[in-house]
Amino acid sequence: MANEVEDSPSTEVSIGEFSRRSHLSVKALRLYDELGVLAPARVDTASGYRYYDQSQLPDARLIAILRQLDFPLAAIKELLGSDPLVIARRVKEHWREVEVARVAQNSLAEYLINQLSGKESAMYEVATREVPERTLLCLKRNVDPENLWAFGKEFIAILRERHLPKMPGREGGMFSIYWGLVTGDSDGPVEWCKPIPPEDAEALASQNPDLALRVEPAHSEAYVVLPSDPDSSSPQWQLAMDALQNWATAQGIDDDELAIQPADLGLRFTYFAAEPITGNNVPDDYSDFAAPFAYPDSMSR
């Protein structure tokens, strides 16, 4: 009994003992061996018995903690030999992602609870607005869902760098138009647009040859304000689209006349970030989701 601890060279322990010390189950240890995440120090060729070394305990404990934090084993395997600071950074990153996802879920839960409780929440309520004729500088591209928001950030970076003139109010904010589906298989195209003063159109267009100059005619839009956080695969988009769809049906607007058909076509996502990015004076982040529509004959213009 005292033999096990006595001499430090023979620090080998059986899988059961190692399991107790590391708080990892025997089953888990065998799995980690099989996957190459944590191989025993020695495997007896005759019996197949696994023997672990004391020096493997820190690794095992690290694995135990990372698993508690829902790190996948594949990631742990890659991380295990790395510098502690690298691991710390990855843990931070991972945890931030989890946090972001949780915030999105939180607003969804809040919405659901409100709905179920019969409270009329202001979330996902549809309103309409008249959009005047606007002169736009645009960048269109095909992107798949993963790169969607990256494209948005790229456009933001371009705007920041070019110092485009400020435009007042929300009509001056940047927005994106979905000219096609961006749901998994299909990839857009998606167009990011920034309104500019019409009088500067030609000058700015020649200064920014990579951006397309367009004039968008005046039109009406039905829109839904999104609760914070513009992330691509967020469930909020679905709820917002459903809200628009329901509103259209209730108003008697035919699908053909609303820019939701087919699917996402022509939908606009407006995004204001804080001051230095959009170059307008809306203080906080704001985003909405809008569908241009034609008034049905029954509605008075």
Place this chain on the structure above:
Amino acid sequence: MANEVEDSPSTEVSIGEFSRRSHLSVKALRLYDELGVLAPARVDTASGYRYYDQSQLPDARLIAILRQLDFPLAAIKELLGSDPLVIARRVKEHWREVEVARVAQNSLAEYLINQLSGKESAMYEVATREVPERTLLCLKRNVDPENLWAFGKEFIAILRERHLPKMPGREGGMFSIYWGLVTGDSDGPVEWCKPIPPEDAEALASQNPDLALRVEPAHSEAYVVLPSDPDSSSPQWQLAMDALQNWATAQGIDDDELAIQPADLGLRFTYFAAEPITGNNVPDDYSDFAAPFAYPDSMSR
């Protein structure tokens, strides 16, 4: 095309169309059918084709949202016919549980990042204290891990009801002793104890015949302060135990002399809740994890 919407009796749609409207994949819809969560309104006996009714859309959307919130399908199945208020309550409960788990993970992540970054965090640092002889009223029981904390709450309820006299300082707080393992297979026993003034011992013992009267001898304890939140299966317990174990090894205290061997035996979990519960005047919740030990011969007493 207009036919589909025109007359309300024929509101049947194919699985693909229903998938589009509900934002549930065709695969998921077939699974929900198989599991009895959401059966199609009609299944063509000859072809096996599933046809859904428009009226099933609200249910389908509810399922979609609940799945986004990680509700298991089994729970959704039970919930689906219920009153909206009942569902709202369950969503709240579920979300609170998720929140609690996330908080525990958060402190774990924080600890890990500190450790990896080489910062000496004050978390899980071992200290020692001398505990004087104490007179205790105790309740011992075998519990499995799920009921562990429930047992603690029960003891709290008893204390609250009996109005036991206050005791000053941390030595007056309630604590539990693990007389055996509570890890999955084994179930304790676990004993909850409340120190009382020695002079009131006989009177209180006769007033509380369901509680055992014991006198605990003076001893030393090594202890680790836990960061908030006393939940049973929390990873914090493991870290705290590891810290105690490491400390003991570093101090040259033999395992036999520390109450960690075998396994959890004799470990104490001290818990102070806010004022009205424990009947002492520690303002905030506080908990620690302690192991009584004998000083090794080499250490001066």
Place this chain on the structure above:
DNA sequence: TTTGACTCTCACCTTAGGGGAGGTCACATA
């Protein structure tokens, strides 16, 4: 009637292990 889109079932894959069957190994006791 043909074509193309849609749908069906069936079977296998994913993550991170848990549970158990049947067999082997190591150690302690009679």
Place this chain on the structure above:
DNA sequence: TATGTGACCTCCCCTAAGGTGAGAGTCAAA
């Protein structure tokens, strides 16, 4: 030395919530 007992081995099946693909049948429009 025999034997019991517990620890350990491999192998197989199971979980939840679908995703992916094969091969076959069905629906609706041209």
